[in-house]
Amino acid sequence: MESRNFIDGEWVDARDGATMVVRDPADDASLASVPRCGAREATACVDAAQRALGAWRNTPAPERANLLRRVADILRVRRDALAALITSENGKPIEESKGEVSYAADYFVCAAGEGERLVEETIDPRGRPFARRATPECLGVVAAITPWNFPLAMMARKTAPALATGCTQVVKPAEATPLSALALGGVLHEAGLPRGVVNVVTGDPQAISDAWLRDGRVRGLSFTGSTAVGKDLMRRAADQVVRLSLELGGLAPLIVFEDADLDAAVEATVAGKFRCAGQTCICPNRILVARPLVQPFTRRLAERAAALPLGRGATPGTRMGPLINDAAVEKVRRHVADALARGGRLLCGGATVPIAGGCDRFFAPTVITEVNARMLCFREETFGPLAPVAAFDDEASALGIANDTPYGLASYIFTRDPSRAQRVTAQLRCGIVGVNTCLVSDATAPFGGWGWSGFGREGGRWGLDEYLSWKYSCHAVEAPHS
Numbered sequence: 001m002e003s004r005n006f007i008d009g010e011w012v013d014a015r016d017g018a019t020m021v022v023r024d025p026a027d028d029a030s031l032a033s034v035p036r037c038g039a040r041e042a043t044a045c046v047d048a049a050q051r052a053l054g055a056w057r058n059t060p061a062p063e064r065a066n067l068l069r070r071v072a073d074i075l076r077v078r079r080d081a082l083a084a085l086i087t088s089e090n091g092k093p094i095e096e097s098k099g100e101v102s103y104a105a106d107y108f109v110c111a112a113g114e115g116e117r118l119v120e121e122t123i124d125p126r127g128r129p130f131a132r133r134a135t136p137e138c139l140g141v142v143a144a145i146t147p148w149n150f151p152l153a154m155m156a157r158k159t160a161p162a163l164a165t166g167c168t169q170v171v172k173p174a175e176a177t178p179l180s181a182l183a184l185g186g187v188l189h190e191a192g193l194p195r196g197v198v199n200v201v202t203g204d205p206q207a208i209s210d211a212w213l214r215d216g217r218v219r220g221l222s223f224t225g226s227t228a229v230g231k232d233l234m235r236r237a238a239d240q241v242v243r244l245s246l247e248l249g250g251l252a253p254l255i256v257f258e259d260a261d262l263d264a265a266v267e268a269t270v271a272g273k274f275r276c277a278g279q280t281c282i283c284p285n286r287i288l289v290a291r292p293l294v295q296p297f298t299r300r301l302a303e304r305a306a307a308l309p310l311g312r313g314a315t316p317g318t319r320m321g322p323l324i325n326d327a328a329v330e331k332v333r334r335h336v337a338d339a340l341a342r343g344g345r346l347l348c349g350g351a352t353v354p355i356a357g358g359c360d361r362f363f364a365p366t367v368i369t370e371v372n373a374r375m376l377c378f379r380e381e382t383f384g385p386l387a388p389v390a391a392f393d394d395e396a397s398a399l400g401i402a403n404d405t406p407y408g409l410a411s412y413i414f415t416r417d418p419s420r421a422q423r424v425t426a427q428l429r430c431g432i433v434g435v436n437t438c439l440v441s442d443a444t445a446p447f448g449g450w451g452w453s454g455f456g457r458e459g460g461r462w463g464l465d466e467y468l469s470w471k472y473s474c475h476a477v478e479a480p481h482s
Helices: 039-057 061-077 079-090 094-116 153-165 178-190 205-214 227-237 262-278 291-306 326-341 395-402 418-427 460-465
Strands: 005-007 010-012 019-023 030-035 121-123 130-138 141-145 168-172 198-200 218-224 243-247 253-256 286-290 345-348 366-369 386-392 410-414 432-435 468-476
Touching (some): 005 178, 039 141, 079 094, 094 153, 141 153, 153 218, 153 460, 205 218, 205 227, 262 386, 262 410, 291 386, 326 345, 326 386, 395 418
Parallel strands (some): 168 198, 253 286, 286 386
Antiparallel strands (some): 019 030, 121 130, 345 366
16 A cells, blocks of 8 residues: 655655654554645645646547546456555445445546537527637646545545546645545556646645645645635635635435335435434435424434444444544534533434444434524534434425525435425525435536535536636638629
8 A cells, every 4th residue: 555645656755754644543543654745745746737737638538538437447446445445544334435436436437428528619600700619628737635534536526527628636635534545546547647647645734735726827626625624715715816616514404294205214314314424514414304203203213323333344234433533523422412401302322332442433323303403413514423303394494494504515305295396406505405315426416515515516517617617719700702
């Protein structure tokens, strides 16, 4: 396993030799030391990407596409080894990690196809003597800052469309989970990516991002992470007018109407809420249930949650692993304590569970009912395995609660009525809606939010738009001779 930085096609250390340790969140065991880099190395990445830009953007789209498909093939062949790496640094169950590797491969396949279909467009003239055209051009050198919860897939989601459009890229993975991103750098190299086209640097996030945002050669930045950091990046990107694509926090409502299939709604809620120990931006954070269904829904939800096998991600049969760090555990504890102090009723969980040889980060799947809008878990993203349930009386009140937030990433609806599903979907202020499902992510679909959840889209043809600038040309055309 390579743990050095990947810059200009070479594996390199920090110039001053500084390192930082990557640890397994399950037991704090040291996995590797990676370079702790700063502005100098960040600038070296941009230097390499700038040198590689001319040749890469002039590479024919089919050749770029073939390389992306080779990357996908390698990812699929190495699925089990890459999944084990993800689980070791992130903690998620091994089956979830295997799914993440396949998901990452899908992004390369999708971007390959979309890149081949990206062509100059002819605009119908309003009459002679002009011919009008719109030509897609890559932005140039672009940057990506990726999160720790999907360390391989989120880099793939940013790197694949950037490469498909002809951009070159510099990448900074999360400090907690850099090994998966470095592994993807190795896969790109093995697939034949020319040197300097993608560069991966680990280290100080402030120093690295400052260097990129102050460097006029970096024309775009894609970031997935917290809203607070996203707002800070917006302020710092202003001086160089860097184009941003931001996928930020969420506070997803899940609405169970009185005509819903109760068993299906419970199973979907469990799958959506407790995946990656509740540490996903689109997991249900506010569960709203029609008053007549509250008792049977919460009873079944608590039964299913309490039965989820909790343990190390590498242990067969584990359905939920540890939280990423101690700060994450404390936030969940704070939200649970606040909800109970304000009248919530604990149905299951509510505390960490001892796991032999493990850290105190295994937080039991937790269900709290009789929740209200004054509680922290209804106003802030918990990012942990807490399922807060509140009752609603009618469709209008459910929509009012769901939309009472500055966030707008994902929402979920459970109903057997197609008309209601269509009506409510149209009124939800968010970028993604799941109807009778919480499994909404797909490499071919546009992923992104509104408001404090950010802007820009990743996935499908929409994902390529973030790396393109369209050039309009108007050509004088001679009138035909009579």
